[in-house]
Amino acid sequence: MKSVPITIPILDIHLxxxxxxxxxxPKLTKQGTRVIFEFSVTPEIYKIMEQYNRNPTVPVLDFVSxxxxxxxxxxxxxx
Numbered sequence: 001m002k003s004v005p006i007t008i009p010i011l012d013i014h015l016x017x018x019x020x021x022x023x024x025x026p027k028l029t030k031q032g033t034r035v036i037f038e039f040s041v042t043p044e045i046y047k048i049m050e051q052y053n054r055n056p057t058v059p060v061l062d063f064v065s066x067x068x069x070x071x072x073x074x075x076x077x078x079x
Contacts, residue, residue: 007038
């Protein structure tokens with residue numbers, strides 16, 4: 001039997017952008033009018049999500065750039 005990769009669906013664009021900033025890129029899927037960011041489940045993703053919840057200091061321009069790229073991908077998917 002073929003195994004299906006397990007993913008974590010995330011709706012929060014800021015968390016998704018933080019994950020992208022840390023080198024983890026999502027697969028975007030559309031459900032109705034919403035775009036879902038789906039990330040593959042790995043131990044690393046849980047560590048990075050935990051870091052995000054601790055409100056880390058990040059380079060602002062790098063985060064804004066990741067946020068803009070993520071938002072652009074989301075809007076292109078909606079269109």
